[in-house]
Amino acid sequence: MTGSPPRDDPESGKPLHVGQLNLPAEDAFHKAFGELFDRRFFANHGPLEQQLDRELALRFGTRHAVSVVNATVALMLALRALDLQGEVIVPAFTFPATVQAVDWAGLKPVFCDVDPHSQTLTAQTVAPRIGPATAAILGVHVWGRACDPDGLAELSRRHGLKLLFDAAHAVGAGFRGRPIGGFGDAEVFSFHATKILNGVEGGCIATNDDDLAARLRRMRSFHEADDGVTRLYRLNAKMSEAQAAMALLGLRDLDGLIGQNRRRYERYRQELDGIPGVRFVDYAGDEASNYQFIVLSVEPAASPLSRDMLLDRLRSRQILARRYFHPGMHRTPPYCDDGIPDLPVTERLCSSLIQLPTGQLVTDRDIETICAVIREAAGMDGAAAPKGSA
Ligand SMILES: Cc1ncc(COP(=O)(O)O)c(C=O)c1O
Numbered sequence: 436m437t438g439s440p441p442r443d444d445p446e447s448g449k450p451l452h453v454g455q456l457n458l459p460a461e462d463a464f465h466k467a468f469g470e471l472f473d474r475r476f477f478a479n480h481g482p483l484e485q486q487l488d489r490e491l492a493l494r495f496g497t498r499h500a501v502s503v504v505n506a507t508v509a510l511m512l513a514l515r516a517l518d519l520q521g522e523v524i525v526p527a528f529t530f531p532a533t534v535q536a537v538d539w540a541g542l543k544p545v546f547c548d549v550d551p552h553s554q555t556l557t558a559q560t561v562a563p564r565i566g567p568a569t570a571a572i573l574g575v576h577v578w579g580r581a582c583d584p585d586g587l588a589e590l591s592r593r594h595g596l597k598l599l600f601d602a603a604h605a606v607g608a609g610f611r612g613r614p615i616g617g618f619g620d621a622e623v624f625s626f627h628a629t630k631i632l633n634g635v636e637g638g639c640i641a642t643n644d645d646d647l648a649a650r651l652r653r654m655r656s657f658h659e660a661d662d663g664v665t666r667l668y669r670l671n672a673k674m675s676e677a678q679a680a681m682a683l684l685g686l687r688d689l690d691g692l693i694g695q696n697r698r699r700y701e702r703y704r705q706e707l708d709g710i711p712g713v714r715f716v717d718y719a720g721d722e723a724s725n726y727q728f729i730v731l732s733v734e735p736a737a738s739p740l741s742r743d744m745l746l747d748r749l750r751s752r753q754i755l756a757r758r759y760f761h762p763g764m765h766r767t768p769p770y771c772d773d774g775i776p777d778l779p780v781t782e783r784l785c786s787s788l789i790q791l792p793t794g795q796l797v798t799d800r801d802i803e804t805i806c807a808v809i810r811e812a813a814g815m816d817g818a819a820a821p822k823g824s825a
Contacts, residue, residue, distance in 0.1 A: 450753045451805075454629025457692050457795040459684035467680040476676055479658050483679035488639070490686055491624075494607075495616025497641040499648035502679065503655050503672040506603045506625030506638035510536035513621045513640050514571070515668055516650045517597050521568040526556050527765035528781045529575045533601045534764045537573065545569070546765045548778040554578070554716070558586030565590075571597035574619075578716055579725045581610035584618035591619075599623070602641075606632040607689050609723035616641040626682050629794075631692055631727045634682035637674055692795065696726035699793050699802060703729050706806035710813045712738025729791040730759075732784075739814050742787050748812040749791075754805050759790040 458464075476482065484502055491500035503509045514523070514536060523537045527546040537544040547564045550557045556574045572591055574582035582600055591598040598619035602608075605615040606624050616622050621642040626634030642648050653659050655672040685692075704715055716730040733742040742758070749756040763781045764770055791805060 450755050451792045451797065451801060452629075452755050453757045453759070453790050453792050454794065456628065457631060457633050457685065457688070459633075459681070459688065463684055463687075464681075467684055468677070471676055471680055474676075478673060478675050480656070480673065481676040481679070483676045483683060484674050487674070487679045487682055487686075490683065491616075491639055491641065494614065494686065494689075495622075495641045496614045497617045498643045498645065500616075500639045500641045501648055501651045501655060502637065502639040502674040502682075504638070504674055504678070505627065505636045506601070506623050507532040507536060508670065508672045509623040509625075509638040509640050510573075510599075510601060511539045512651055512654050512670065512672060513599055513623055513647075514540035514542060514573075516647055516654055517571065517599075517620065519570040519597060521570040522566070523571045523573050524556070524561055524564050524569060525573045525764075526575055526577075526781070527763040527770075527776075527778055528554065528760055528784055529577065529601065529764060530603070530760060531764060531767070532603070533573065533575055534770070542570065543568075544764075544770070546770070546776050546778060546781075548780050549577075549784070550583075551780045551783075553580055553583065554780075554784060555580060555582035556587065557583040558590040561587065562590060565594055565596070569594070569596060571599060573599045573601060575601040575603075576605040576608065576615055576622075578728045578730055579605040579608035579615075580716075580718065580722055581605075581608070581615060581618075584610060584615075588619065603627075603630070603638075604727055605725065606630065606727075607693050607725040611721045617643055620644060621647060626678070626685070631696070631725050632682060632685045632689060634674075634678045634685065637678045637682050639674075693725045695795065696793060697724075699797060700726045700729060702799060702802050703791065703793075703806065706802060707731070707809060710738075710810065710815060712736070712740065713809070713813065727793075728759075729793045731789050731791065732787045733789060734787060740812055742789050745809065745812050746789060749805070749808055752804075752808050754792065754808065756792070757790045758785070759788065761785045761788075 488500050522543045522545045524547050525544045534544045576582050600622040602622040603625035608615045626632045626637030712734040714732050718724040763785045
């Protein structure tokens, strides 16, 4: 592979996607993969996977990080390793993997509404959903925003529940001076190619629980039990050395990527300041975001636009903005088969949020083009972008 990676460009008619696509420097990539070929060690817990587990644990400030093939499988393993029975409280405002992993682990998802500000579960939204069959709470750090870790820890302690977090969006994010990774019984991260840490595919479970980590290490493959015999359910969930090589390169660049994401986020805010009814997801003072997502809400009552009109307008210009998450999981089969629970905040978010392109390959010029389309759609044609920061 030579030259620069191809870049999507709305001005040249090529689509501009929402996913991050953060790539390592090409020479570093060639060096790492050259070493991989020389070593001839491609799978089965090679040196790079072991190094990644150590570096991730350091980054997350946890005793353990257990890398696996992706975050969906990591969620399935974590739920199964906790040896639960009964119900798990989850948001419907999430990616399908969060909820489906609960089913795969033989448990029943119970949908819970989210807080209108944080867009996550909180102790207040979860408490009324706890019943005699509840075994665990599975919160999502949506957009990398901490899902009330202290409130939910206290609530789960009081009720004797396990507490897990889907931290697929939250690599490099923090809350009140602590990195996301060490909250609850375990936290699950994604290194999918469109996430801030790109392992092409990949995921990991971070935990401070030694027994849980030991169980997970045995469950993630058929190669890690001394005698090959264990009572635990097992899975081929191993991360390959090629994935680990990519993720290690990404980890080295992570702080730089967060800084660049933040600059893009601020640029978007500056360009879109003052459009009635268009609001950004705000990050409160005690949150350290990775700015992995640019998420806007288009409030129909206050805006001449609807979210879906804006989406169509952007898409007609090859700007592949997304409704994320849409629909809520409670409205998808098989979950809607028994009726649709009343989740008013989730409904509002699913009908008003839009996600815009960001990541290493999105330039300032792309952002100007995208924002000009949005201003035009909002009837602010010809309006110059406001000066100064948002
Ligand atoms: C909230 C959430 N959880 C889980 C996943 C699944 O991650 P993976 O693709 O690594 O399986 C995603 C993927 O986008 C996600 O957004």
